[in-house]
Amino acid sequence: MGITPQQDPQNMSTFSQVDPQIAKLIKAEETRQQNSLQMIPSENHTSRSVMEALGSALTNKYSEGYPKKRYYQGNKIIDEIELLAIERAKKLFAVPHVNVQPYSGSPANTAIYFALCEPLRDKIMGLSLAFGGHLTHGAPVSISGKYFKAVPYEVGKDGLLDYTAIEKLAKQEKPKIIVCGFTAYPKTIDFARFGQIADSCSAYLLADISHIAGLIVGGAHPSPVPYVDIVMTTTHKTLRGPRGAMIMVTQKGLKKDPELADKIDKAVFPGLQGGPHDNQTAAIAVALREASTGAFKKYAAQIVKNSKALAKGLIKYGFKLSGGGSDNHLILIDLRSKNVNGAVAAIALEAAGIVVNKNGVPFDTMPPFYPSGIRLGTPAVTTRGMKEAEMTKIAAWINQTIDEIKKEKLPDDKQSLRSSTSSAGLKEKRAIFIREFRIRADQNKNLAKIASQVKALCQKFPIP
Ligand SMILES: Cc1ncc(COP(=O)(O)O)c(C=O)c1O
Numbered sequence: 184m185g186i187t188p189q190q191d192p193q194n195m196s197t198f199s200q201v202d203p204q205i206a207k208l209i210k211a212e213e214t215r216q217q218n219s220l221q222m223i224p225s226e227n228h229t230s231r232s233v234m235e236a237l238g239s240a241l242t243n244k245y246s247e248g249y250p251k252k253r254y255y256q257g258n259k260i261i262d263e264i265e266l267l268a269i270e271r272a273k274k275l276f277a278v279p280h281v282n283v284q285p286y287s288g289s290p291a292n293t294a295i296y297f298a299l300c301e302p303l304r305d306k307i308m309g310l311s312l313a314f315g316g317h318l319t320h321g322a323p324v325s326i327s328g329k330y331f332k333a334v335p336y337e338v339g340k341d342g343l344l345d346y347t348a349i350e351k352l353a354k355q356e357k358p359k360i361i362v363c364g365f366t367a368y369p370k371t372i373d374f375a376r377f378g379q380i381a382d383s384c385s386a387y388l389l390a391d392i393s394h395i396a397g398l399i400v401g402g403a404h405p406s407p408v409p410y411v412d413i414v415m416t417t418t419h420k421t422l423r424g425p426r427g428a429m430i431m432v433t434q435k436g437l438k439k440d441p442e443l444a445d446k447i448d449k450a451v452f453p454g455l456q457g458g459p460h461d462n463q464t465a466a467i468a469v470a471l472r473e474a475s476t477g478a479f480k481k482y483a484a485q486i487v488k489n490s491k492a493l494a495k496g497l498i499k500y501g502f503k504l505s506g507g508g509s510d511n512h513l514i515l516i517d518l519r520s521k522n523v524n525g526a527v528a529a530i531a532l533e534a535a536g537i538v539v540n541k542n543g544v545p546f547d548t549m550p551p552f553y554p555s556g557i558r559l560g561t562p563a564v565t566t567r568g569m570k571e572a573e574m575t576k577i578a579a580w581i582n583q584t585i586d587e588i589k590k591e592k593l594p595d596d597k598q599s600l601r602s603s604t605s606s607a608g609l610k611e612k613r614a615i616f617i618r619e620f621r622i623r624a625d626q627n628k629n630l631a632k633i634a635s636q637v638k639a640l641c642q643k644f645p646i647p
Pocket of ligand 1: 288317365366391393394427
C-alpha cells in the first residue's frame with residue numbers, strides 16, 4: 184500500500200508512492216487512450232493546460248454565489264477567474280450573458296427547466312431519446328421527463344428532422360420550452376427554422392449545442408445565437424475543454440424576457456447546485472482561449488472533413504448511414520442491413536482498437552441495451568492530427584471487423600418464440616451471449632491483427 188500523510192508531512196512523495204493502485208490505473212488508461220482510436224463522438228483529448236488547471240489548487244476553494252457576491256471569504260482571485268471565463272465565453276459565442284457554473288450538461292438542462300417551467304404542469308418538447316435526443320430532453324427515465332410533461336418529436340423515415348411535423352406538434356401542444364440540438368444527429372441543424380417554430384407558439388427556444396459547440400465557434404456549423412433564447416453547451420466534447428457546462432442567454436432571449444438571465448442564474452445557484460467547481464471554471468476559461476485561435480478554426484473544419492471522409496469510406500463498403508451521411512462530427516451506422524447487432528459490433532470494434540458506442544437508430548425495434556446501430560465521430564482522432572487518409576484506413580478496418588463477426592448472432596425474439604422462452608429468459612440468453620462473445624472477441628486473431636495495425640497508426644499520432 185502507499186505512504187500515509189503521517190509518513191510524509193511535507194507532502195514530498197510522488198503520486199505513485201502515495202497511491203500506487205490509482206496511479207497505475209491512470210497510467211493504464213493513458214496507454215489505452217494512446218494505443219487505440221477514441222471515436223465516441225462526445226469524447227475528446229483535452230490539452231495539458233486544461234488538465235493543469237483542473238489539477239490545480241483551485242480545487243481547494245469554496246465560492247458559493249457569483250463573482251463579487253460570494254458567501255465565503257477569500258474569493259478575490261476566484262472572482263477574477265470566473266469573470267475571465269464569462270468574458271471569454273461572451274465574446275466567443277457573441278452572447279450578452281453566460282453562467283459557467285453548471286457541473287455538467289445534465290444539471291445545466293435541469294436548471295433551465297426549473298428556471299422557466301412549473302413542475303408537473305409545463306411541457307418540454309425535445310427530440311425523443313430513441314431518435315437522437317438526450318436523456319435530459321424529456322426521456323421518461325430522466326428528471327426532465329418525470330418532473331415536466333414531455334412532448335417528444337421524431338425524425339422522419341429518412342433520418343432527417345421534419346420541420347413541418349415539428350411545427351405542427353408545437354402548435355398543437357404549446358410547450359413552454361422547445362429543445363433543439365441533439366446527441367445522435369449527423370446533419371446540420373436549421374436553427375432559424377426552429378426559431379420560427381418557437382415564435383409561432385410563443386415557446387422559449389433552447390439550443391443544446393453540447394455536441395457541436397466546437398464546430399460553431401470554429402465556424403464549421405451555423406450558430407443558433409440569433410434565433411434562440413438560451414444556449415446550453417457542455418464544455419468537454421468538440422469544444423475540447425474539461426467536463427462541465429455553460430448556459431448562455433441571447434439578446435433575443437433578453438428581449439423576450441428581461442429577467443431570463445437572473446432566472447437562469449438563480450436556478451443554477453442556489454436552485455440546484457452549491458459551490459462551483461473553481462478548478463473546472465479555470466479549465467473552461469483555458470479551453471475558451473484555445474478555442475478562439477485560428478488553429479482551432481482549422482481543427483473544427485478538419486473534424487467535419489474527417490467525418491465526411493469516414494462516411495464516404497463506410498458507404499463505399501455498403502454501410503447504411505442514418506441521414507445518408509455526416510455534416511458534422513458524427514456518424515450513425517444502421518447495422519440492420521449488415522445483419523449485425525450494434526452491441527456486438529461495438530465489442531468487436533473495441534477488440535480491434537476502435538472505440539465507439541452502440542446506439543439506437545431511428546425506428547429501431549431493438550431495446551436500448553441491444554440497439555441496431557453504432558455511433559462514432561472524429562473529434563478525438565482529429566485532435567491527434569489525423570486527416571482524410573487515416574479516415575479511409577479506419578473505414579476499411581471497421582469493414583473488416585464487421586465482416587469478421589457477421590456470423591455472431593444475438594439471440595432474437597423469433598428464437599425465443601420457438602423455444603417459448605419468456606422475455607426474462609431472452610434477456611438472460613442475450614446477456615450470456617454478450618459475455619461469451621466478449622471473450623471470443625478478445626481471443627480473435629484477426630481482430631487482434633487489426634488492433635496491432637491501429638496501434639501502429641496511433642503511435643504516429645500521439646495524444647497532444
Ligand atoms: C446534447 C446533450 N445534452 C446534454 C448532455 C449531458 O451532458 P453530461 O453528460 O455532461 O451531463 C449530453 C451528453 O452526452 C448531450 O449529448
